[in-house]
Amino acid sequence: MLEGKIIRFYREKYQMTQEQLGKGICSGTHISKIERLQTEYAPEILTLLSERLGINMDSEVMKLNNIKQRLDYWHDVIVKQLFDEMEQIYLELKQEDLIQISNYINFYKLLCVRFLLMNQLTNEAYGIIKDIQENEQKLSTYESNLYKHVLGIYYIAKHEFNKALQSLKAIKEEDYHNQEYYYHLAAAYHFNELPVMAYFYADKARQFFKSINTYLRVIDAEMLMLIQVKDDGDFNDTIKGFKNLIQSCDSCYAPDRKAKVLHNLAFEYYRRMNYKLASNYYYESMMLKDKESSPFLLSLEGYIRSSFDGSLLSKNELFLLVEEGLHTAKKINDKLYINLFTLLCYLIQNNKQEYHQYLFDNSLPMFEEYGFVYLIKRSKKELYNYYFKIKQTRNALKIADSIINN
Incomplete structure (x- = not known):
């Protein structure tokens, strides 16, 4: 019976003893038994106790049910x-x-x-x-x-x-x-750079979202599927897929999702070394995000890197953007982006030794601790090339060995 639980809840809420609640109605011992569901009681007693507590018992039972x-x-x-x-x-x-x-x-x-x-x-x-x-x-x-x-x-x-x-x-x-969990499982596989499993579960999530008629989540799943396909030959199908998703976002008025699609499209151009289009799409993505958020910093970091690699902005312009990113990262206490923008600071100032030392001592251990697979691979590749170039063969071999073993 729920009545006993309800009486005890409100009695304790109003800081009443069992004797205080039962005074003139019944004994404290009887109240104790009612609360512990150990006795029968007359309806009149329940009515009087409810009135003293200022509740409608029928209404409270209905709410609980x-x-x-x-x-x-x-x-x-x-x-x-x-x-x-x-x-x-x-x-x-x-x-x-x-x-x-x-x-x-x-x-x-x-x-x-x-x-x-x-x-x-x-x-x-x-x-x-x-x-x-x-x-x-x-x-x-x-x-x-x-x-x-x-x-x-x-x-x-x-x-x-x-x-x-x-x-x-x-x-x-x-x-x-x-079955919504398929989507988050697909995302976890994606961030661990396991594209086959990510695609498999993203497709299962897409089917589930279709079955419950939630089109925005279908967009999420389809984007996750799209970024698993690494068609390094003909890029046209991938571009078409991204543009279809952008149109879907516009049709549903979903700027948050559009920002994610634009960011992922920017990354696809970046990894193909089309830095101009990469920077354009990173910038579009940034403009749709909260400037004091991790997603904004993610696109800002991509925008700075593509602009730097493509020589699209001056050193002063890049440095101001890095300072903005580092300030925001510290403000929201995001360790990942504090690391990434510190690295960019060294990179833009052409402090190669400081850059690679910070990468080795600070960034790579953090990336490995949290499992940032893409950043781990990128960092080790950079370190290997740097050590090889400056003829630190032993360090280069250590990095090469860790890449092979992983």
Whole structure:
């Protein structure tokens, strides 16, 4: 019976003893038994206790019974990324005291983590994750898999891609009927530079998003599929795919997704050494992003590198952009971009020794710690070429050996 749980919740909320609540109605011992569901009681007693607590018991029971349904709906809204409705439900549930005594408190906490991560509030999210970790053994089978899913998303947000992949791979599909996780699993494979698996799961995610009629998430999955295809011969099909996605973003008025598509298109041009078009698309992507965010810094770093490699901007112009990026990275305390913009600072000033020393001592260990596979490969290639050029053969061989073994 839910009435006993509800009485105890409100009694403790109002800091009343069992004797105070029962005075003139029944004994404190009887209140204790009602709260622990160990006794029968007359309807009149329940009415009097409810009046003293200032609640309508029928209404409270109904709210408690409806919590699971409301949480399921919120979960669906989160999967579809309906941001306005998602936030409204978050604020409503935050005011719902009875969640604390429901059987779905952990489900609620896990959804709160997802909501916070989608709003880039990683520190707040981690606080709840720590709380859940302490009670992990109390999670239901579904909640346990949702926890692994949430943890994987958290690690992706923190750029800890190895941990993300391990957490998402631990999900038991037969016990977790939320195929959205395919998308995050595909993303984890992508960031670990495993394109075949990334494409496979991105395609499965695309099919799932189509089945629930959420076109914006279909765009996400299709973009993830597109960037796995490394057609170094004919680039026309890839360009066509990107332009189709850009048109889809415009049709759906999705500037955040358009920014991601433009960034990935810029990278495709950059790796083909078409620095002019790369810088143009990086710049377009930057203009659609919050200037004090990691995604903005990602495109800014690409814009500076492509402009530097293509000799498209003066040294002073590049240095001002680097200072802007480094200032923002320090302001938001993003260690990755503090490293990347420090490297750019040395690079633009042509301080080759300082650049490679910082790369070896600071950047590469951090890239390896967090599993930035692309940056690890790029860094080792740069270090090998540098050591070979200055005839430090032993160091060059060490780097070559680590590349081969990895």
